[in-house]
Amino acid sequence: MSAPFHDSRRLTGNNLYFDGPGAALEVPFKQASGVAVDAAMLQRWRDNIARLRSTLGWADGAVFAREHRSGASLAFAAPVDQLYTAAEANEWALYSALRQHADDTPVEDDNAPPRPHVAHFDVDEALRQLHALAQAEAKPALIALLEAARSHGVPAHADDDDVSIGEGQHAQVWPLPELPEIHAVPWAALHAIPKAVVTGSNGKTTSVRLLAAMLRAHGSTPGYSSTDGLMVDGECIDAGDYSGPVGARTVLRHPRVQAAVLETARGGLLRRGLVARDARVALVTNVSADHFGEYGIHTLDDIAAVKLTVAKSLADDGVLVVNADDAVLMRGAEALRASHRIACFAMTLATARAASDGLACGVEDGRLLLADGNAVHDLGDVAEMPLTLRGSAGYNIANIAGAALVAFVLGIAPTEIAGVLAQFGNDSRDNPGRLQQWRFGDDAHALRVLLDYAHNPDGLRGLLQVAQGQRGHGRLALILGQAGNRGDEDIRALADVAADAQPDRVWLKDIGGEYLRGRPPGEIAAILFAALRSRGIAAEALPVCLDEADASREALAWARAGDTLVLPVHELSARDAVVALLERLRSEGWQPGQRLPEPPEL
Numbered sequence: 001m002s003a004p005f006h007d008s009r010r011l012t013g014n015n016l017y018f019d020g021p022g023a024a025l026e027v028p029f030k031q032a033s034g035v036a037v038d039a040a041m042l043q044r045w046r047d048n049i050a051r052l053r054s055t056l057g058w059a060d061g062a063v064f065a066r067e068h069r070s071g072a073s074l075a076f077a078a079p080v081d082q083l084y085t086a087a088e089a090n091e092w093a094l095y096s097a098l099r100q101h102a103d104d105t106p107v108e109d110d111n112a113p114p115r116p117h118v119a120h121f122d123v124d125e126a127l128r129q130l131h132a133l134a135q136a137e138a139k140p141a142l143i144a145l146l147e148a149a150r151s152h153g154v155p156a157h158a159d160d161d162d163v164s165i166g167e168g169q170h171a172q173v174w175p176l177p178e179l180p181e182i183h184a185v186p187w188a189a190l191h192a193i194p195k196a197v198v199t200g201s202n203g204k205t206t207s208v209r210l211l212a213a214m215l216r217a218h219g220s221t222p223g224y225s226s227t228d229g230l231m232v233d234g235e236c237i238d239a240g241d242y243s244g245p246v247g248a249r250t251v252l253r254h255p256r257v258q259a260a261v262l263e264t265a266r267g268g269l270l271r272r273g274l275v276a277r278d279a280r281v282a283l284v285t286n287v288s289a290d291h292f293g294e295y296g297i298h299t300l301d302d303i304a305a306v307k308l309t310v311a312k313s314l315a316d317d318g319v320l321v322v323n324a325d326d327a328v329l330m331r332g333a334e335a336l337r338a339s340h341r342i343a344c345f346a347m348t349l350a351t352a353r354a355a356s357d358g359l360a361c362g363v364e365d366g367r368l369l370l371a372d373g374n375a376v377h378d379l380g381d382v383a384e385m386p387l388t389l390r391g392s393a394g395y396n397i398a399n400i401a402g403a404a405l406v407a408f409v410l411g412i413a414p415t416e417i418a419g420v421l422a423q424f425g426n427d428s429r430d431n432p433g434r435l436q437q438w439r440f441g442d443d444a445h446a447l448r449v450l451l452d453y454a455h456n457p458d459g460l461r462g463l464l465q466v467a468q469g470q471r472g473h474g475r476l477a478l479i480l481g482q483a484g485n486r487g488d489e490d491i492r493a494l495a496d497v498a499a500d501a502q503p504d505r506v507w508l509k510d511i512g513g514e515y516l517r518g519r520p521p522g523e524i525a526a527i528l529f530a531a532l533r534s535r536g537i538a539a540e541a542l543p544v545c546l547d548e549a550d551a552s553r554e555a556l557a558w559a560r561a562g563d564t565l566v567l568p569v570h571e572l573s574a575r576d577a578v579v580a581l582l583e584r585l586r587s588e589g590w591q592p593g594q595r596l597p598e599p600p601e602l
Contacts, residue, residue, distance in 0.1 A: 004028070004098055007271075007295060008091055010083035012159070012245060014312035015273035016305065017075040018062035023086035024075035026295060027094060037072050044100050048093035049076050055127045056089070056134045058082075068296040080146070080158065081139040089130050096123065141179045148182045155192050155278055157249050164249070166190030168223065168257035193252075194220075194259040195276050196406050197313045200285025200323075201303065202459045203399040204243070204263050206387070206434045207285060210403040211261045211410075213430070214420045218412045223257035225250065227265065227453075228433065228572065232256055239572060244268030248275035259410065264313075266306055270295045274313045281409040282310040283321040283402050287329050288458035293487050304332035311336050319343050321405045323398060324355035324362075343409070345401035347394065352401070359408070361401040366391075368421070370404055370414060377414035379404055379421055386425030392469040393435060395462040428583070433575045435466070438582045440592055445472065445561045447592040449582060451575070454568040455483070457490075457497045464501040467566045474562030475504035479551045481570070482524050484517030491524055495531035505558065506532060507551040508544045511570045521546055548574035553581065553596060561592045 008025040011017070017024065029037050042065045049063050061077030074094065078086035142163060149156035149165050156165045164173040170191035174180060198208050205226045212231065215222035223232045225247030229239040232254050242250065243265035251260050252275065262276060287303045297303055307329070311320050322333045324344035333342055337357070346352040349362035349369050361370045361379075368379040383391035387400060400421055407417050424430050433453050439446040448470055454463040467476065480498050482491045498506055508525035510516060525544050532542055545551035548569050555565050569575040577599070584590075584597065 003091075005091065005094055008087050009271055010087055011075065011273045012080070012083065013273035013275055014277065014309070015075075016270060016309050017064040017066070017073070018077055019312060020061070020077050021080040021083060021273070022062070022075055022077040023083060023090040024064075024073060025087075025090055025094065026073055027071045029069075029071040037067065041097050042067075042072065042074075044097035045074060045093050048096050049090075052089045052093060052127070052130065056082075056085070056131055058134075066296060068302075069298045070293065070296060073296045079138070079143070081142050082134050082137045085130060085134040085137050088133060092126050092130065096126070139176065142176065145179055145182060145185075148185070152187050152190075154187065154190050155252075155276075157252060157275060159246075159249060162253075164253045166192070167195075167252045168193040168260060169221075169255055171253055171255070173253050192278055193257065194410055195252075195279040195313075196261045196410060197264050197274070197276055197279045197282040197310045198261060198285070198406070199264045199266075199269070199283070199307050199310050201266075201288035201290055201307070201456060202454075202462070203285040203395060203402070204265070205453070206396065206399045206431055207283060207403045207406075208261050208263045209431050209434075210387075210400065210420065210424060211406055213424050214403070214407040214412050214417055215259050215261070215410070217416045217420050218407075218410075221256050221258040222261060223251040223254050223259075224261040224263065226263040241265075245272045245275045252276075264310055266297075266303070269306055269309050270297075274309065276313040278315040279313045279318055280315060281319045281321060281406050282314055283406050284308060284310065284323065284329060284333075285399065285402055286323050286326050286458075288456050289493070290456040290458075290486070290490070292490060294485065300328045301332065304328050308332050308336065311340055314340060317341075319359070319409045321345065321402055321409070323402065324352050324360075325398070330355060343405050345398065345405055347397065359405065361405045361408075363397065363401075368397075368401060368404070370408060370417075372408070377418075379414060379418045385421045386423070387421075387431070387435070389435070389437065389466060389470070393462075393466050395459075396435060428579070432579060433569065435463070436579070437470075438586055440585060440590060441561045445474075447474075447559050447561055448472075448564045449556075449559075449567065450565070451567045451569055451578065451582070453570060455570055457493045460494060460497045460568060461500075463566060463568065464497065467564050468501065471564045472562045474560065474564060476501060476564050476566070477505040477507070477555055477558065478503055478566035479507040479509050479545075479548065479555060479568065480528055481509040481511050481548065481568075482528070483511055483515045483570070484519035484524060488527055491527045492531040495528045496535065499532055499535035499537060503537075503541075505541045505543070505555075506537065507555055508542060509548050509551045510546040511548065515571060549577040549581075549599075552578045553599070556581075556585075557596055559592050563592065 005025045011022045064075040066073045164171050208224050212222040212224045221233045225242045227243045230237045243263045248262045284307045320340045321343045324346040342357045343359035344352045344356035345361040349364040352360035352362040370377045387396040436451045438449040452463045454460040
């Protein structure tokens with residue numbers, strides 16, 4: 001029989017459900033046994049958690065059951081050094097609750113086949129085994145060290161292998177088997193570093209990169225974690241998606257880092273929780289309809305609650321920066337005003353000021369202004385900031401305004417912020433894979449190419465709006481794909497956004513590697529094809545080329561002077577290949593219609 005749960009996981013830090021570590025799992029609404037998740041079953045699960053805690057000698061703490069459209073999320077707080085046991089205990093508590101519930105629930109149809117049992121356990125034996133697991137996993141020396149760090153007011157970060165005390169250049173790291181005696185720790189040399197936590201549905205990586213540039217201009221050595229990798233002082237120390245706890249801890253342990261910017265994605269928040277607990281500032285860029293159905297998240301309000309979890313990473317005097325133009329996000333942020341200062345950004349300064357607690361950033365008369373109470377700082381002409389593409393990229397104006405507020409809270413002077421905004425984006429290496437543009441041919445009839453990460457309907461809509469604003473009299477084409485962990489309706493919604501732009505051609509692709517997320521190659525392209533055909537786009541205008549880099553090459557070979565190509569490229573190696581090709585074409589003076597150079601041999 002299949003397990004009656006999925007996504008059983010350890011929560012290693014403050015999380016959506018409660019503050020502190022613990023364990024969580026997801027329960028489908030209806031079990032294969034026919035037993036439904038209801039109040040009686042959930043109460044049995046709670047009772048089992050209480051019994052487990054008593055048996056294992058764990059302190060009382062949060063017990064969280066959230067019912068939702070597809071079932072329930074069940075989580076409880078547990079000791080940080082016994083989280084593998086906690087995950088096992090949570091599974092047993094559920095199994096036992098379902099068994100008891102099934103035994104107490106009559107079978108309505110006497111002729112129905114026997115209902116399969118939900119994994120019978122001898123309760124005493126199960127508790128004995130869990131007690132043995134907890135004893136074997138417990139690390140009292142680690143707990144003592146973490147408590148000592150707390151008493152000294154120094155941040156400490158532990159994982160399966162190491163513990164670090166202090167952060168960045170003021171940190172020291174020990175393997176768990178080699179923990180120091182508390183009196184041997186050089187407490188006076190270990191300190192926190194300034195930290196910012198960044199989340200949101202779109203714009204996270206651009207915001208993180210902007211902040212790193214501002215910190216460098218301020219004279220700090222920044223480290224940041226992001227969807228694209230780990231960077232220290234402009235040097236990539238590891239490529240890949242590091243927008244979760246592993247990336248955050250790696251940056252916070254790097255010996256050169258003086259200030260950290262931590263991109264924190266939805267998946268990491270739900271799977272593990274937060275790393276930072278004393279950040280000066282946290283930024284939520286926006287919320288968008290994306291990833292519905294995972295971990296019981298079904299609505300925009302649900303997504304806003306997940307993103308606003310970053311408020312739990314803040315120090316007592318930390319500042320939460322939110323997008324005042326996002327009504328759903330602001331509705332969720334209202335509940336946090338009692339405990340945190342709220343700073344706001346918006347497309348207009350008036351909107352940002354009205355929603356904020358005195359610190360705001362927005363546009364007025366074409367200028368980006370930052371207001372701190374009655375003091376107003378002019379950060380420059382928006383149209384002259386390279387990231388805005390002469391003011392046409394509204395979503396990057398929002399990203400700039402949010403990053404400017406974060407930088408100000410971190411102590412960066414407005415003149416330094418303005419200096420970065422006047423230059424950032426001029427160099428293609430500033431923000432790779434995010435709203436990069438190339439032009440080929442005579443300016444009046446140039447082929448325009450836009451490359452971006454746009455990975456959900458709102459992101460693609462913003463990118464296509466920029467493309468339409470730059471479009472001449474030529475044709476519009478794009479490549480289109482989606483990650484496999486989105487639902488079919490989410491994939492169709494992406495197709496609807498593409499169809500609204502009335503493109504002349506759409507190359508349908510996969511996003512390779514881990515982004516297939518269990519779907520067979522070509523399945524997403526088939527869903528997109530059917531959705532675009534239903535919107536009236538001819539079949540011959542919908543070529544299928546599953547490889548992102550190859551699809552981009554085909555689009556470039558098809559394009560002619562005056563056309564506009566939109567290339568949302570997601571997989572990192574594919575993006576690097578496409579950017580390398582576009583840079584080569586620019587350096588060689590390539591013209592639309594000419595033969596493309598052969599791709600390099602692998």
